[in-house]
Amino acid sequence: MVGSMWQLYCTTVFLLFSPVxxxxxxxxxxxxxxxxxxxxxxxxxxxxxxxxxxxxxxxxxxxxxxxxxxxxxxxxxxxxxxxxxxxxxxxxxxxxxxxxxxxxxxxxxxxxxxxxxxxxxxxxxxxxxxxxxxxxxxxxxxxxxxxxxxxxxxxxxxxxxxxxxxxxxxxxxxxxxxGGTVFCNCSDEWYRNWSEVDPHFSKESLCYAYSSFLSGACKTVNSIPAQTHLETMKVTKELCPPKCNCSLTGFKPILKAPFVMVNCTNIGLKEMPEQIPPMATSFDYRNNELQSIDALFKNPNYKRIVDAFVGSNKIEEININKELFSDFLHRKNDVVLHLENNQLRKLPIEVLEYIIKMDKDRAFFMFLSGNPWDCVDCNFIRNLQTVLVRHGGKYYEDFHTIRCAVTNQRVILVKVDEKCPIRRPMDTIDYLNIAVALVFISSLANFLYNLHNYRTHNRLPWIIYRLRKGHQWN
Missing domain, CATH: 3.80.10 (Leucine-rich repeat, LRR (right-handed beta-alpha superhelix))
Structure with missing residues (x-):
């Protein structure tokens, strides 16, 4: 009886508390x-x-x-x-x-x-x-x-x-x-829309892209977290200077560092923008009214720039010390600086020579054509021509089109030795020859002077007079 009651009780509890x-x-x-x-x-x-x-x-x-x-x-x-x-x-x-x-x-x-x-x-x-x-x-x-x-x-x-x-x-x-993968093509309208509407991506959601839209083998978005890609796009857009266009073009395959381009062409810039995306790796400021590019070397927002396009501006000079210029050229193995079609007359050649001498394996590229280079200053034109002839093919891809201001002659063809004769510095032999020449001239002048006195006043040179007088005493 007790067993039956206990069984009934357990059954009732089970039915009451069991899920339906x-x-x-x-x-x-x-x-x-x-x-x-x-x-x-x-x-x-x-x-x-x-x-x-x-x-x-x-x-x-x-x-x-x-x-x-x-x-x-x-x-x-x-x-x-x-x-x-x-x-x-x-x-x-x-x-x-x-x-x-x-x-x-x-x-x-x-x-x-x-x-x-x-x-x-x-x-x-x-x-x-x-x-x-x-x-x-x-x-x-x-x-x-x-x-x-x-x-x-x-x-x-x-x-x-x-x-x-x-x-x-x-x-x-x-x-x-x-999870899964997302086609991360920044130029695609749908993906730009995603950046505006702010979707949620998990950490496991990765980007993929076809190599056809990438600008180089060193840039990719494959295997980059989609959220990282999207956040970088948003920061790039938010920090882009007014009237400019900023775009994310890819990432380094191993370090995952972004490549960001800042495009500010044809907007009347008189100074380089102070604020740009700090992850920017290249900028294009061509066809403006810039007179200085000091920000490229001094502004921390430009510290990752390795491709600088400042052609067709009003830049007249580059006043930068060796340390800052060297820091810029050592940011990457193939730093590029486009300075063509400005108002440059001179460059800090000694800085470039120093950098080439100290690091011969360092690859950088400068474009200098279309500037009115000073071919009157013998020291500058000789140094510029020497640098172009020795290193033009490696560092200055347009070296054969760099011309003088007045004559429009190509710098590498200027006959510098005729225009500016070399003055060899004097060594010890030169000084000895000068000394011998001075002694000879002095002796000749003294002889002529004594000859003149003898013929005019019948006077002998004092040393001969003393010698004769001493002979008489003997």
């Missing part, structure tokens, strides 16, 4: 295979496998709240058209082929409660590139703009090529990308 198991029904209608789950609030969740059309779901219950499609294959927009489920809130696609290809809008506005879309391991096209085969997911039309309640878009482990709908991106409250 939702009813699960497996349906098979032709090729339709779906699991239907109803919870305690009468909300229905449906999980369907291997579908090729969504409109076949219209035979299911109308109060479905969440729909999950696994291993679906949808070859066109028609096959992706959903029935009008008025209670549908969440749609999830997993490992499915989704071909959103036309300009139609297959997601009708009568899905009035659909607030969340999730895509996991999905693709819309297969592309073979030099890096391998990509199963890329892309939405090329305004596929979801008519959904009035849509607030969340989730991407899990996809190779996301793009969402070409700025209106959709701006209306969403949550844009999540977890």
């Amino acid at each position: 198991v939702p009813e699960t029904i497996v349906m098979h209608s032709d090729s339709l295979s779906c699991d239907i789950e109803r919870n305690e609030t009468d909300k229905v969740k449906i999980v369907c496998h291997n579908l090729d059309r969504l409109d076949t779901l219209q035979t299911l219950k109308q109060d479905v709240q969440q729909l999950t499609i696994i291993n679906g294959t949808f070859v066109d927009d028609v096959s992706l058209t959903l029935p009008p489920f008025p209670e549908l809130e969440h749609v999830i696609f997993k490992r499915s082929f989704l071909n959103f290809s036309s300009n139609s809008k297959p997601w009708p506005a009568n899905l009035i409660k659909l607030s969340s879309l999730t895509f996991e391991d999905c693709w819309s096209q297969k592309q073979r590139h030099e890096f391998g085969l990509f199963y890329e997911l892309s939405f090329k039309s305004e596929n979801f703009e008519l959904l009035p309640a849509l607030k969340t878009l989730n991407f899990y482990n996809n190779t996301l090529l793009g969402i070409h709908s700025i209106h959709l991106l701006k209306k969403l409250e949550h844009k999540n990308i977890e």
Whole structure:
């Protein structure tokens, strides 16, 4: 009796505190295979496998709240058209082929409660590139703009090529990308839109790109965290000088340091901008009214600049010491300084000679053509010509077009030895020869003087007179 009561008590407690198991029904209608789950609030969740059309779901219950499609294959927009489920809130696609290809809008506005879309391991096209085969997911039309309640878009482990709908991106409250890869092409409109709407990227979401849009082998965005790429783009844009255009062009493959270009051409600059993105590696200030480039060597915001384009300005001189100039040339193995078409008459040649002498393996490039170089100053033109002849092909790529101010003659062809004869410094032999010559001249002058006195006054030189007088005494 006691045992029976205790068994009844345990059974009652178990029933009271055990969770309610939702009813699960497996349906098979032709090729339709779906699991239907109803919870305690009468909300229905449906999980369907291997579908090729969504409109076949219209035979299911109308109060479905969440729909999950696994291993679906949808070859066109028609096959992706959903029935009008008025209670549908969440749609999830997993490992499915989704071909959103036309300009139609297959997601009708009568899905009035659909607030969340999730895509996991999905693709819309297969592309073979030099890096391998990509199963890329892309939405090329305004596929979801008519959904009035849509607030969340989730991407899990996809190779996301793009969402070409700025209106959709701006209306969403949550844009999540977890894992997978993202096509990080800064020049692509959809990616620039992502930077404006501020999506969430997980640390595992990495960038990928095709090498065709990269400007050089030393720059890449492959395997860069997408969030890092996006944040760098935003900082670059925020710190860009007024009227200028700043762009992220890639990263160093190993160090992951960004390459940022600052473009301020043709805007009437009289001074180099004080504030630029501190990660900037190159700038283009051509066709302005700059008279000085001191900021390139002294301003800490320019400390990562290795490509400087300041051609077609009004720069007349570069007054910089060896230390600062050397620091600039040692920022990278191939520093480039474009100074063509300015008003330069002279350069600190001794600084360049010192740097070349101290570090012969250092590669830097300077462009100097189109300036009125001073070919009158013998010391300068001789040193400039020597540097161009010896190192022109290595450091000065336009050395054969550098010309004098007045004669327009190419500097490397100026006959400096004729124009400016060399004055060899005197050595010991020269001083000895001068001394012998002075003694000879002095002796000759003394002889002529004594001869003149003898003929005029019949006087002998005093030393001969003494010698004769001494002889008489003897």
